[in-house]
Amino acid sequence: MTIADVGRDTFDVFGTTAVLLVAATEPAGPAVAGASTGGATGTRAAGTRAAGTRAVTAGIAARARAIADRELAAVDLACSRFRPDSELTALNEAAGGRPRPVSPIFADLLAAALRAARLTGGDVDPTCGRALVGLGYDRDFAEVRAAGDAPARPVGPVGPVPGWQRVHLDLAGRKASLDRGVQIDLGATAKAWAADRCAGKIAAELGRGVLVSLGGDIAVAGPAPADGWRVRVTDDHAAPPEAPGQTVSISSGGLATSSTTVRAWTIGGRPVHHIIDPATGEPVRSCWRTVSVAAGSCVDANTASTAAIIRGPAAIDWLRDIGLPARLVRHDGTVETTAGWPRDDGPGAAA
Amino acid sequence: MPGDDGRRAASQARDSGLHRVSRLTWRAGVASLACSAVIGVALARHSEASAVTTHPQHSTPGQIVIPAKPPQPSGGSGQVNSGAS
Numbered sequence: 001m002t003i004a005d006v007g008r009d010t011f012d013v014f015g016t017t018a019v020l021l022v023a024a025t026e027p028a029g030p031a032v033a034g035a036s037t038g039g040a041t042g043t044r045a046a047g048t049r050a051a052g053t054r055a056v057t058a059g060i061a062a063r064a065r066a067i068a069d070r071e072l073a074a075v076d077l078a079c080s081r082f083r084p085d086s087e088l089t090a091l092n093e094a095a096g097g098r099p100r101p102v103s104p105i106f107a108d109l110l111a112a113a114l115r116a117a118r119l120t121g122g123d124v125d126p127t128c129g130r131a132l133v134g135l136g137y138d139r140d141f142a143e144v145r146a147a148g149d150a151p152a153r154p155v156g157p158v159g160p161v162p163g164w165q166r167v168h169l170d171l172a173g174r175k176a177s178l179d180r181g182v183q184i185d186l187g188a189t190a191k192a193w194a195a196d197r198c199a200g201k202i203a204a205e206l207g208r209g210v211l212v213s214l215g216g217d218i219a220v221a222g223p224a225p226a227d228g229w230r231v232r233v234t235d236d237h238a239a240p241p242e243a244p245g246q247t248v249s250i251s252s253g254g255l256a257t258s259s260t261t262v263r264a265w266t267i268g269g270r271p272v273h274h275i276i277d278p279a280t281g282e283p284v285r286s287c288w289r290t291v292s293v294a295a296g297s298c299v300d301a302n303t304a305s306t307a308a309i310i311r312g313p314a315a316i317d318w319l320r321d322i323g324l325p326a327r328l329v330r331h332d333g334t335v336e337t338t339a340g341w342p343r344d345d346g347p348g349a350a351a
Numbered sequence: 352m353p354g355d356d357g358r359r360a361a362s363q364a365r366d367s368g369l370h371r372v373s374r375l376t377w378r379a380g381v382a383s384l385a386c387s388a389v390i391g392v393a394l395a396r397h398s399e400a401s402a403v404t405t406h407p408q409h410s411t412p413g414q415i416v417i418p419a420k421p422p423q424p425s426g427g428s429g430q431v432n433s434g435a436s
Contacts (some may be wrong), residue, residue: 008430016436119415191436215436231422232429239434247429248422255422259435292433296416304415322414325421340421 007061013072014080014191015140016215022064022202023209023225060206067205068198068212075194078106079186081129082140088186092129096180099170107174110167112193113186116303117164123307127162128276129183134158135283136267137274145265161278187274192256192302195219199298217256219298224251231255233292233327236262246327246344254298258305259290275309287312290329293319294341 009020080086087106094100102110113126132138136147166179178184196219199212203222211220211229216236220229228249232239236259239245248255260283264273277284291308295301304324308315316336319326325341335344 019431021430119413211431213431213433216432216434217436218431218433228423228425229431230425230427230429232432234432234434236432236434236436239432245432245434247425247427249425250418250422251420253416253418255433257433257435262435290435294418294422296418300415323417324415325418339417342422342424 007058007064009061009065011065014076014194014214015142016191017213018068018072018215019211019213020061020064020068020198020202021211021213021229022061022206023223060208063206064202064208064210067202071198071201072194072214074105075109075190075197078103079109079190081132081185081187082138088184091176091178092183095178095182097177099168099175099177102174102176104174107169107171107176109186109190109193110169110176110184111171112299113184113189114164114167114169116189116299116306120303120307122164122278123310124188124303125161125164125276125278126184126186126188127164127166127182128278128281129185130181131158131161131276131281132185132187132274133183134281135272135274136265141263141274158281161276161281163278188306189299189302191215192217192219192254192298195298196254217254217298217302218250219254220250220252233257235259235290235329244333246342248342250294253294253296254301255292255294256298256302256305257290257292258302258309260284260286260309261289275306277310284310284312286310287330288315288328289331291315291326292328293324293326295324 007020007022011018076083077086079088081088081092083089087102091100091102110126116124117126162179162182166182167184168177168179170176191214195212195214195217198214199210199219199221202208202210202212207222209220209222209224211218218229218231228251230247230249232243232245232247233255234243234245234257236243258275260273260275264271266272272283275284275286276282286309288309291305293301293305293308295304304319304322304326308319308326308328311318315326315328316338319328319338323339325339326337327341327344328336328338330336337344
């Protein structure tokens with residue numbers, strides 16, 4: 001299977017770029033240079049196929065997009081911090097009150113966030129909502145960046161986040177509550193969880209191999225191409241092909257990258273970013289600028305890459321101990337790898 | 352007649368005893384119902400609180416899952432980028 005056997009669709013979601021790659025299962029036909037399927041979804045083949053096979057791929061790609069649209073809309077309605085009608089907004093506004101009924105998808109998203117917190121000893125903590133608001137990240141990131149150097153917002157004393165133990169979820173009964181003063185943000189896990197969910201649903205419903213990338217959080221499911229899905233690992237998911245980084249291939253699970261360099265802005269003249277150190281309630285000052293991790297799922301990969309940024313030098317031993325392949329980039333561009341991540345010595349590898 | 356008086360007195364004593372037992376039974380019944388209601392409300396509250404403060408057991412294993420195969424070296428450009436957003 002070659003890249004010509006892949007249907008590709010690119011669209012905007014969650015304030016970032018999503019990419020769907022769907023593998024064809026039919027034998028490849030003769031190439032037709034410059035062919036494009038187009039279509040109402042904007043879907044187009046990423047290469048060239050014979051017309052008959054290409055038409056099948058376009059139909060499959062359109063169905064994949066429809067599944068992704070359905071799932072991503074549900075995730076957005078459940079856990080967007082910037083939508084007044086989201087369940088997350090309602091739960092934050094009800095902090096200190098009685099348990100509230102929540103939807104199955106919100107319960108699963110919150111469970112994933114609490115699991116990430118538990119597995120990282122609280123390094124990836126969803127109770128950083130108030131800290132992010134204090135840094136001016138209280139609306140879609142495009143608006144935050146466009147606002148320029150905004151004055152600091154008073155939200156009370158800065159300090160450790162309240163802690164994930166103050167979030168209460170009855171998963172079976174589908175009820176949740178927050179202790180008084182707790183505000184949650186599921187940004188550290190929700191996008192990766194959504195990528196896993198989309199990939200799983202598409203692969204199951206279409207019987208095809210699929211890669212779903214949501215702003216660089218990548219999940220794959222179903223049969224992978226023979227040489228795997230080729231992923232360029234770099235600081236910014238929107239980087240051009242010539243940007244420093246490394247190309248690897250994956251065939252299952254997920255791959256995620258966390259960085260302090262991309263979702264960054266200034267407030268009151270101070271440069272800040274979105275990865276909060278739960279111990280201080282401030283943007284973490286890490287020795288790593290970017291960490292990429294491969295794991296059994298995208299949400300696990302993102303949990304580990306975020307925790308590694310927060311753990312700093314100790315992340316190396318932690319990742320090795322649990323056997324997670326990772327690529328960690330220091331601010332000077334030097335790279336460390338763990339647990340079978342391939343050597344980083346090809347052209348353009350310098351980070 | 353002395354015999355009739357004795358039977359009447361015995362009958363009155365029996366009726367009086369039955370009334371007393373009946374009153375006690377009724378009061379015990381009311382008290383039991385009240386206790387049941389109080390205990391029921393208390394248990395319901397305790398049960399709700401216990402459920403809500405119990406953190407979830409996620410369906411996936413209780414550890415970060417390693418990939419079936421680590422990333423492999425690959426040349427050229429990627430089909431997608433993994434980077435921060």
